[in-house]
Every structure is written in structure tokens, then in C-alpha cells.
Amino acid sequence: MEYAYDDQNIFAKILRGEIPNKTVYENEYALAFEDITPQAPVHVLVIPKGPYMSLDHFARDASVEEHSGFMQAVAEVCRLTGVEEGFRAIANTRAHGVQEVPHYHMHILGGRPMGRMLAR
């Protein structure tokens, strides 16, 4: 599969500092920030700093250091947002996954019971 990354997407602009964000956590490889339209009391997006358009792109092409740094950011987001009672992690991907922004992002949603995984 060819992964064509569009560096004009909104999260690329956030990474370049062209658009402000409410940062929750940042390290060398990842940035975590509040979703602009929160769907739960906790709604944070974790994104890699590298140019990956989707979870499968990141999984295939990112380095061990990028994977590790990303997951460290996920751990810090969970710690900082206090979601001990649980949360949901979502990575919407391309058309069938209804992905709006073509830069890989993991939604961390919590702060209340999240319901069943999928509406029927």
C-alpha cells in the first residue's frame, strides 16, 4: 500500500506551530493535546511528530524509537488525565473508519462510562 502524507493537514499545522493547541504532554516523538470538540470529559489526541497518515502507516514505517515515544506519551496522558476507572482509545482510519484528519491520531476518551464499543 502507498501512504501519501499531506503536510497541509490540520495536525501537521499544529505540529509546525501554525495553529495553537492545548498541549497535555509532549516528548521528542509525540504530542498530546485536547480535542477541539470534546466528546467526553477527557478527550485527548495523541499524535506522532513524524509524517504518518494512519495507524497502519505508523505501525509499518515508524522506528522503534517513534513507537516507544508515542506509547510513552499515551501513558503520560492516562496518568495526567486521571482515567484510572478506564477509557477508550480509538484510531479512526481512512474512509471506512471515518477519519477526518489524515495524520495518525489516537483518541483517548474517558471521565465517564463510554458505553459499548460500536452503535449497531
Ligand code: 5GP
Ligand atoms: P478523526 O475523525 O479524524 O478521528 O478525528 C479528528 C478529530 O480532530 C476530531 O475529534 C476533531 O474534533 C479534532 N480536530 C479537528 N480539528 C482540530 C483542531 O484544529 N484542533 C484540535 N485540537 N482538534 C481538532
